[in-house]
Amino acid sequence: MAIKTKGFVKGCLPEELKRVLRSVAADWGDAMDDMEALQVIQLSGAMTNEVYQVNWPTRNGEVVRKVLVRVYGEGVQLFFNRDEEIRTFECISENGQGPRLLGQFSDGRVEEFIHARTLSAPDLRDPVISALIAPKMREFHNLDVPGPKNVVIWDRMRNWLCEAKLLCSHADTKEFCLDTLGGEISTLERELSEASQEVGFCHNDLQYGNIMIDEETNLITIIDYEYASYNPVAYDLANHFCEMAANYHTDTPHVLDYSKYPGPEERQRFVRIYLSSMGNLPSDAQVEQLVHDVEKYTLANHLFWGLWGIISAYVNKIDFDYIEYARQRFHQYWLRKPALLGSSGRFR
Structure with a gap:
């Protein structure tokens, strides 16, 4: 499904998202000093949000980390309460039913990448x-x-x-x-x-x-x-x-x-x-x-x-x-x- 994006590529990531990604990387023992090392791939099929796979190499370069970045669509606040959704997300994750929430920024969130x-x-x-x-x-x-x-x-x-x-x-x-x-x-x-x-x-x-x-x-x-x-x-x-x-x-x-x-x-x-x-x-x-x-x-x-x-x-x-x-x-x-x-x- 073709999607018109907001120009969300590694060269123009919001500063707030960069901070979240650096924090996630640090928790995993990675260094993310060079944003040019990021690979950003838009995933197709979304009808409410824009969804991206973001990859970066580990410190020794032997492993590629992957996270999923979800950018909230326009007008979604008319359909559901985002704070309630985050609470549901965390509860379901705690019950072992889905990906973990890794971080949030004003326009979206960073989730565990499911290898499936x-x-x-x-x-x-x-x-x-x-x-x-x-x-x-x-x-x-x-x-x-x-x-x-x-x-x-x-x-x-x-x-x-x-x-x-x-x-x-x-x-x-x-x-x-x-x-x-x-x-x-x-x-x-x-x-x-x-x-x-x-x-x-x-x-x-x-x-x-x-x-x-x-x-x-x-x-x-x-x-x-x-x-x-x-x-x-x-x-x-x-x-x-x-x-x-x-x-x-x-x-x-x-x-x-x-x-x-x-x-x-x-x-x-x-x-x-x-x-x-x-x-x-x-x-x-x-x-x-x-x-x-x-x-x-x-x-x-x-x-x-x-x-x-x-x-x-x-x-x-x-x-x-x-x-x-x-x-x-x-x-x-x-x-x-x-x-x-x-x-x-x-x-x-």
């Missing part, structure tokens, strides 16, 4: 890799992250709807039915919020670029927790399934192909592995119920990321057609709604 391969779009549909992702998701959902454990998705969407209304042109407001979307959110909340549903700590953005695999050990690492919060686990599974329609490393990264959405057998297999991963074999009825719940939560996913796309189009300068992306997510919402809602407005 970031998944590709086809990997999500690979039965072997998918069978590794499912238990890792279950493990992630069982994390005990400090703070309120209330479902966040509905209030977050309402907040985003308010932001979208403030930002949008009249044409976009009309096209995306923003004046009536509050009613759609309330309907979904009323019909999907069942007392029996399981709530866990959800990633909420389980696209392939946020999942890494160590191909020697087959260990899966989930990264990037900007949108992470407590939510129904069915919502997170639905998000992961919806992301199978995306490939952000093409000439048209915004285009979604819903023919790649997993079929019934694939969804059942994933859910059965997910439920089995804690040691208790689920019944067929339990598997079917969660598969059914996940399908309903795809509607919430489409509204969530549709609103994200609309707002991003007005605040983010990354080279990505956010409006067309939003258009596709809303199209899927209206397309799938009749199949999942009965005539009375209740889910089938």
Whole structure:
């Protein structure tokens, strides 16, 4: 995915970032007197932030150190609280679930570089890799992250709807039915919020670029927790399934192909592995119920990321057609709604 950068290369690193890198290097016993020794490589596929791999040689030159530098995108404060995200990042790291936080600067942070391969779009549909992702998701959902454990998705969407209304042109407001979307959110909340549903700590953005695999050990690492919060686990599974329609490393990264959405057998297999991963074999009825719940939560996913796309189009300068992306997510919402809602407005 081609990205327009802010000219962030080794020759013009912010002084604050240079200080952080020198501090990290010193902690590792390296000397970083010559910034010309740095190698800066932009990593593709990011849609909110700009991400770079920064390398430098050790003192004896035998080893190359690697860190990941994340430069925060414009307008991201509308989507999540950065301080809360950092606290989540540190908590997850302490639980051995992701990279370590090495340092922060005003426009971003420095993270441990994970020596693993970031998944590709086809990997999500690979039965072997998918069978590794499912238990890792279950493990992630069982994390005990400090703070309120209330479902966040509905209030977050309402907040985003308010932001979208403030930002949008009249044409976009009309096209995306923003004046009536509050009613759609309330309907979904009323019909999907069942007392029996399981709530866990959800990633909420389980696209392939946020999942890494160590191909020697087959260990899966989930990264990037900007949108992470407590939510129904069915919502997170639905998000992961919806992301199978995306490939952000093409000439048209915004285009979604819903023919790649997993079929019934694939969804059942994933859910059965997910439920089995804690040691208790689920019944067929339990598997079917969660598969059914996940399908309903795809509607919430489409509204969530549709609103994200609309707002991003007005605040983010990354080279990505956010409006067309939003258009596709809303199209899927209206397309799938009749199949999942009965005539009375209740889910089938």
